[in-house]
Amino acid sequence: MTRTIPLYGGMAAAMLLLAGLAPAAAPPLEPVPALWLGQAPLRASELASMPLDADRVARIAILNAPALRPALREHGISPAQLAVLPLWQQTAAVDIGRDVLGLAQAPQGRTVLAQAVLDSVREARLAWLQLALASQTLQVCEQQARAADAALTLMEAQVQAGNAAEEKRLPLRQAARAAARERLHCAAALAKAQRRLASVLDLPDATTLRTAPLPALPASLPQADLPQWLAASPTGRQLQQQQAIEAAALLPRAASRSLRLPLTGALDPEGMPAVSAAQLELGLQQAGLRAQLADDWAALELAFQEYRSLSEQLPDAQSYTRVMLTHYNGMLGSVYELIDARAAEFALQRELLEKQAAFWEHAYTLEARLGAPVIINKEVRHAAP
Amino acid sequence: MQRRDFLGASAGALAGLGLLGIGREASAAAVSVANPLGVSGGRTPVTTLNTRTLGFRMNNGVKEYHLVAEPVEQEVAPGMTALFWGYNGSSPGPTIEAIEGDRVRIFVTNKLPEHTTIHWHGILLPAGMDGVGGLTQPQIKPGETYVYEFTLGKSGTFMYHPHADEMVQMAQGMMGMFIVHPKNPAERRVDRDYAFMLASYKIDPGTRRPDPSEMLDFNLWTFNSRTFPAIAPLVARTGERVRIRVANLTMTNHPVHVHGVDFRVTGTDGGWVPEAGQWPEVTTDVAVGQIRVIEFVAKAPGDWALHCHKSHHTMGPMGHGVPNMLGVDQAAATAKIEALLPGQHYMEMGSNGMADMQDMAAMAAMMPLPPNTLPMMTGEGPFGPIEMGGMFTLLKVRDAQKPGDYSDPGWYEHPPGTVARPADSKAFSGIPT
Ligand SMILES: [Cu+2]
Numbered sequence: 001m002t003r004t005i006p007l008y009g010g011m012a013a014a015m016l017l018l019a020g021l022a023p024a025a026a027p028p029l030e031p032v033p034a035l036w037l038g039q040a041p042l043r044a045s046e047l048a049s050m051p052l053d054a055d056r057v058a059r060i061a062i063l064n065a066p067a068l069r070p071a072l073r074e075h076g077i078s079p080a081q082l083a084v085l086p087l088w089q090q091t092a093a094v095d096i097g098r099d100v101l102g103l104a105q106a107p108q109g110r111t112v113l114a115q116a117v118l119d120s121v122r123e124a125r126l127a128w129l130q131l132a133l134a135s136q137t138l139q140v141c142e143q144q145a146r147a148a149d150a151a152l153t154l155m156e157a158q159v160q161a162g163n164a165a166e167e168k169r170l171p172l173r174q175a176a177r178a179a180a181r182e183r184l185h186c187a188a189a190l191a192k193a194q195r196r197l198a199s200v201l202d203l204p205d206a207t208t209l210r211t212a213p214l215p216a217l218p219a220s221l222p223q224a225d226l227p228q229w230l231a232a233s234p235t236g237r238q239l240q241q242q243q244a245i246e247a248a249a250l251l252p253r254a255a256s257r258s259l260r261l262p263l264t265g266a267l268d269p270e271g272m273p274a275v276s277a278a279q280l281e282l283g284l285q286q287a288g289l290r291a292q293l294a295d296d297w298a299a300l301e302l303a304f305q306e307y308r309s310l311s312e313q314l315p316d317a318q319s320y321t322r323v324m325l326t327h328y329n330g331m332l333g334s335v336y337e338l339i340d341a342r343a344a345e346f347a348l349q350r351e352l353l354e355k356q357a358a359f360w361e362h363a364y365t366l367e368a369r370l371g372a373p374v375i376i377n378k379e380v381r382h383a384a385p
Numbered sequence: 386m387q388r389r390d391f392l393g394a395s396a397g398a399l400a401g402l403g404l405l406g407i408g409r410e411a412s413a414a415a416v417s418v419a420n421p422l423g424v425s426g427g428r429t430p431v432t433t434l435n436t437r438t439l440g441f442r443m444n445n446g447v448k449e450y451h452l453v454a455e456p457v458e459q460e461v462a463p464g465m466t467a468l469f470w471g472y473n474g475s476s477p478g479p480t481i482e483a484i485e486g487d488r489v490r491i492f493v494t495n496k497l498p499e500h501t502t503i504h505w506h507g508i509l510l511p512a513g514m515d516g517v518g519g520l521t522q523p524q525i526k527p528g529e530t531y532v533y534e535f536t537l538g539k540s541g542t543f544m545y546h547p548h549a550d551e552m553v554q555m556a557q558g559m560m561g562m563f564i565v566h567p568k569n570p571a572e573r574r575v576d577r578d579y580a581f582m583l584a585s586y587k588i589d590p591g592t593r594r595p596d597p598s599e600m601l602d603f604n605l606w607t608f609n610s611r612t613f614p615a616i617a618p619l620v621a622r623t624g625e626r627v628r629i630r631v632a633n634l635t636m637t638n639h640p641v642h643v644h645g646v647d648f649r650v651t652g653t654d655g656g657w658v659p660e661a662g663q664w665p666e667v668t669t670d671v672a673v674g675q676i677r678v679i680e681f682v683a684k685a686p687g688d689w690a691l692h693c694h695k696s697h698h699t700m701g702p703m704g705h706g707v708p709n710m711l712g713v714d715q716a717a718a719t720a721k722i723e724a725l726l727p728g729q730h731y732m733e734m735g736s737n738g739m740a741d742m743q744d745m746a747a748m749a750a751m752m753p754l755p756p757n758t759l760p761m762m763t764g765e766g767p768f769g770p771i772e773m774g775g776m777f778t779l780l781k782v783r784d785a786q787k788p789g790d791y792s793d794p795g796w797y798e799h800p801p802g803t804v805a806r807p808a809d810s811k812a813f814s815g816i817p818t
Contacts, residue, residue, distance in 0.1 A: 157714050161714070163709040163710070163712065323591075326754050329732075332590045
């Protein structure tokens, strides 16, 4: 194998410094043995050379996410072995819980591995969402800067002709500067999202990452089924199994005495019905998981509704621009009102993108908790590399 | 002619104009008013522009009229209709014509959603007939019919309008003229007797109903609730004596200017002006709540402009309150704005003046305008766009116009050599400038 293994973050660099060696002069260090990684980094790079979507990012995460490697090792799995599985030839989206983890038949005690895979996939997808959001937002941001610049340019021409004065020009100049600064922020957010995703997936070059647009939202949401989700999720199943063990170990016993107040005076563990401390702890964990799932679902529903509302608002904003254009055509309205109307569309588009990303963030988070997709993204259909 | 017939004919003429739209043939000439209802005794009947005279019946020596206050949908000019309140199907309502000394009985039916009254502006009558709601009579409630009765003690030019819900009802178009002819048909006789009312409205682009909350910033300046080119022309035969009665129920004064004649103010809503008190004018200011009656002899044939001399009052609603682009080099900004509006047609305007606006209507397919709104300038004349709308119409004087013929004679055919023309540069070189 001739492929150069990339250096891994600060630790490797620090080691180089400590050794007092110039990188060019030293043979490349291999913090992770190339044989253990095998073809996985190459597969990951191939996948990453195509526009990224939720499915590609999940595949790369399983093959190459550094955060997942300790759990793989723990369970006797190497990326080198993973990389040659026929699974990656599948053109349909990979269902991680079903196709990779086989959660339905998973033997007891594999929850740690399953959850590690699901968490790595989630982290990678969230980083990818940030990239897709930042890249689409930058385009709108540029439009916003252009709108502010167009208004300023016209105002400058009006001032030049003696038709407008400073009190009109200065506010537009400030607005144009603010829009230019905002564009800088948008570009920086994109670069940051690229670096973050590259780091999460251990990809060598952040700047070459391209992404598919944010996926469309489904037309409607499925019915939430918290008890079923709780029962099917890896963590929920583990809790249930532990509860069963605890229950089997416990001899049921009714209360043998009645309490007297004050409570601080009572201390008679033999007098109460039987329960183990572990049972109570498991109960707490189960309630916590249930509350977490309910919160996740509520956040997803809210993002869905907000997105719907904004997407219904956008055509109105677009119509308003057209109406302002008719007013401009009839010299019934100012060209600045026309530009403002268009700028309002851009602002709405940005909000829409944010809600779209938020929706999928909640959907991928839920998927990581349940081990199964709650929302099926029908757009993903592509040939594997 | 019956009201229904008149409306039919009138609607047909306006529809014809609408079909021509902004085409080359569209012109004021397409609108005409039929010879109105005659008054007896050899008197010249009044011609109210775009509006009719109200019919009456005799009942034991009393002339009985019936006015119906009601909502009206009416065309302002091709491309725009408005929801007015008026009388008997129009705004202004039909003109009442009677003769000095007449006893009149006027029934007023209220078909509005709120109460109203009618005040007989300028007419001297018993106080209880003056029509001021709350002061001289109870309000006429919706569905009720009141009767007014009085004797016309003097001739002259008067108006009728509500004195109820003051801010709303006149702003919605409720007004009409009341003409009293002298008892002696020979007294102050004219060959043509025209009348119209100055009315202003605020009807925002895309809307249809006048905004009654507006006090100053109106965008429609009308003669009889129409704007040029939908305002009927005034026609006369050369040498005829012409009277024009102009009543103002807007919120501002209007200096009414007539080309091609010099005139005298011969009457107001207070009565006739004695000859010794008259002087020559070509413009007379008609203040708010005033009537000015002007008379002249139409000496020169031609198509003569008749308009309010406040230049913004001969404009449509467009072109006002927008940034001043005169002399502005917009090229750089235009490229950037076009990039902001992909798939739309954006055109820079106003750098060289607003005359380009005349073409806007013609380019409406490419550059859509708001619905139900009139362009800034609409008139099309024999030499091109007239570049005026609003309070503007034409006085058409012709040698061949037959007495009593009110039909539109078309565009004036100028005798050869009598039209301003491009000059040869040699012809004016050396003249001091
Ligand atoms: Cu005026």
